[in-house]
Amino acid sequence: MPSTSSTRLAALTVAAVCSAASTIVLTSPAHAAAVRIHDIQGTTRISPYAGKAVTDVAGVVTGVRTYGSSRGFWMQDPSPDADPATSEGVFVFTGSTPKVAVGDAVTVSGTVSEYVPGGTSSGNQSLTEITRPTVTVVSGGNAVPAPVVVDADSVPDAYAPAGDPAANGSVNGLTLRPRTYALDYYESLEGMNVQVADARVVGATDAYAELWVTVKPHEHPTRRGGTLYGSYAWQNTGRLQIQSLGPAAGFPVANVGDTLAGTTTGPLDYNQYGGYTLVAGKLGTLESGGLQRESTRRQHHGELAVATYNVENLDPSDGTFAAHASAIVNNLKSPDIVSLEEIQDNSGATDDGTVDASRTVTELIDAIVAAGGPRYDWRSIDPVDDQDGGEPGGNIRQVFLFNPERVSFTDRPGGDATTAVGVTEEHGRAALTVSPGRIDPASDAWKSSRKPLVGEFVFRGRTVFVIANHFASKGGDQGLTSQYQPPTRSSETQRHLQAAEVNTFVKSILDVQKNADIVALGDFNDFEFSGTAQILEGDGELWSAIKSLPRSERYTYDYQGNSQVLDQILVSPAIRRGCDLDYDSVHINAEFHDQISDHDPQVLRFHP
Template sequence: MPSKSSARLAALTVAAVCSAASTVVIGSPAHAASVRVHDIQGTTRVSPYAGQQVTDVTGIVTGVRTYGSSKGFWMQDPAPDADPATSEGVFVFTSSTPKVAVGDAVSVSGTVSEYVPGGTSSGNQSLTEITRPAVTVVSSGNPVPAATRIDARSVPRAYTPQAGGGSINALPLRPDRYALDYYESLEGMNVQVADARVVGATDPYTELWVTVKPKEHPSAGGGTVYGSYDSQNTGRLQIQSLGKAADFPDANVGDTLAGTTAGPLDYNQYGGYTLVAGRLGTLQDGGREKETTRAASRRELAVATYNVENLDPSDDTFAAHAAAIVHHLGSPDIVSLEEIQDDNGATDDGTVAAGRTVTKLIDAIVAAGGPRYDWRSVDPVDKADGGEPGGNIRQVFLFDPERVSFTDRAAGDATTATGVTKVRGKAALTHSPGRVDPSNLAWENSRKPLAGEFVFRGRTVFVIANHFASKGGDQGLTSQYQPPARGSETQRHLQATAVNTFVKQILAAQKNADVIALGDINDFEFSTTARLLEADGALWSAVKSLPEDERYSYVYQGNSQVLDQILVSPAIRRGGHFTYDSVHVNAEFHDQISDHDPQVLRFRP
């Protein structure tokens, strides 16, 4: 992944766009008389002084950023105006290490700019800055303006004004009505949260997420469930630190940053509004432990899906993945693995075979006390299935030959579609393993579904392993465009329709067939993608059998959400003899070996 330190561009006289960031200057630079910070920030998301030179803007330094490509400092006017919509803080972009300290009273002259993290094509809001500054330190050791407390009472329940997909930039801020307006009215100011519960574990970039609304859609693990496009979680806030990375806490979901966490409120492309802490609360352990599901009984077939996140032979996570499969998942009879890379990982030399990768995992499972799984897969065409360049990720079936058998039928290849026929009056695949409709444009630069026929206690079970197109490129929840566009779902809708069509072909040949479609669907259980998979009753997402506070497999920006699903045919659902478990072993923990939690379905065929 690229660094999360976003590039800062100097102010330009015309709008500028690059792949990493944009600085937008409206019109040609003009000169403005001495103004106050709240004048610069104004009552909308875009400064009325954008593109203008301002002189002798005064304030107290509240935070200094000396690292990354966005060096500078925040300053705040200690004499606020009476308008709650106007922020009293602003970021001064110096490009090099600032020569100021917290508590300095400064006078700044420079150009007001609107910087768009991620570039204008990202749809992100802009951050008001003073760039190319001339800074004068007037005095030092001054009291820092008191931090504004952000809490459950101050953050409105409504998330954002709606603009029919248009920009909200020009709308007057209503911080008493909308959460995003409230945060925007504090942009650049010194803010604080108290005893904030962690809802997004510490990541490799020394960031975490908290909520100031612990009662807002709480998950069973202490997080915040994302259950609807129309009910956003307004209490979420990203936390970074102005201190040393080594001093940042290793937090899990459900922990608490006890006491006060305080610092300037920033905005970035990787999470929107972010409290950049000069003072961090003390980590209080919430006691969250990795979950364990029960093993299947003799009469139950256990089927799991597990995204192992770009696993290749050079990784050091094989033993940990094996322990998760054996000890936390109960050694399921069938495991659909997503993101198995080829035998030399990201090396782009035409290698597509994954035998070394899979065998290394199987050996690790045996060493952990599990069964010696057998496996089936279909190698992709080189560089045709997306994912990390050179990695050639694909789905793989592991199965325990002591419990279940695989029906091999003229194994397919990367470009040959498996079909449905009848054998002795029952549905059968023409290729097992085989790929589902691989020439369909729905799968362009994306993983093709892997289908296989299994037999458990004399009953055939069809399993379709999926890894749908990612959400990459969608506008963020804090986008200037509301509601944000989800352009990536267009391809997933086509993919869902293709899988649904294939399942219907099986059910047309055998009405009571046991069919399971599972994997990293990269979309929510309430999404149109899920509805298209379920169309005409062909499938049903079994995650909906769980209580709402347990429905999640992934945590993104403090939202616990469903991306991984197991969908079942009517015969399995009507049978009623099934249990479902989202086994939370990764997504809520700072030491995760994958960003996905595995899912397990147990049923009696």
């Protein structure tokens, strides 16, 4: 609540020590007295006063953050200049709980700093702050500057300018063009009071009391209310993260397709986990869009149903076995073969040398039976301890579940963590040298990453080769709101090598048997339009079946409000040529706040 001016007449000093965050310090003008906020913000992303002291900067407090490691307040100049490129708001970093209230008129003296969330190595843009502040409250109960309305008309359709080649592709030094580029527009509002109205939710509420909305409801919409990331040029300019200055317990619990009705208002911040973020002092009212979890159809008698499902670090200590079992039985309709990704060993994240996962898998199989499903059999290969990446100690791996009443597994002994599977010829047809086996586990392509699991199955007398994959993650890639435009996707280098390994192995099968039925599936950690997918598909050796769906249904994951593909099922020409191929991305997790995994499973049905 605003304080009365009688209690705020005396000068109030707030001392703070600058956080250990990365800063940018540039050569800048000499010390300036009584500069305005728009002078500090300037017309580029880096303040012309970075690293310098400023005195008696005036503003009205628009928001106060009393929690976390970045405590402080936002203030805004109620008398803006005429330049749309210069923000009138700024964050004052106090380090401890600020002793100001919304509506206080204050003057601040301190040092201008450019704080880079996540550190300079992240490639993120910086946030202009005043640090080590001395704060004087002049009066209280003042009107807060009216919020800038952020909507479909105000946000440009073009996402970002190309970075300056002389600055390694950084946009930091470029003059902001807020009427041309979305990122420039948001930057021109950094620290200012902004507002969105009747915004559709495109990223469900997460564990950190955050959600994503779009102010452009017609921008690449999915069939179920999300926003599709369908190419590297579809950054989706209308997306905005929403946080709250209030308690997390009161934050809306939203699914994709819900609406924050009415107005949501607060300062525009920038953070490492989502870029530009409206930190709401006032939240709209949540209206449900009624989104329901999907169920696919059951396979016909002569159809083979093959599924992939990332169960997100499943181990015996988890309480999600019944939920995963219900998903497999009721939503996926008990596929004949299920490739599971992220099955952890029996001790979970405890790094005690355990690699066996039999308890984890058995508990899931028992839960499936309890849910009314078949008693699956299973095959896998234990990895070498701590060599396959993922959560330390967890030893995640892929596992095949299969229904022995519908399909049989061809066991060929000799497969282990370090033995490479090969292809041989038996009676004129392709066969594996070991089954289950792993593709070239000694290759540098799989360093600190999961090795593909290969198995030979038989369905109604027809051999089907299945390759279960979990490629290297996107960790280390620059975000869409990076200062470097276009952002660098450094992680894809390893995935390209991995895709080449899988494609080469598929070729070795097709060289022996041109009409072999091959399914390569799993969490490829890359898009259906990516270079990784192109290498996997090669010269037609494989084809990603998700491309058989309408574009608005092509997604398996939701990241920062972008519905996108990470999980895929690719098939060989013999399967693709069949007129009965039926693919389904079954949306049960990614769009929901109460997800049991962050991935949606997929099912492919066909007649081998």
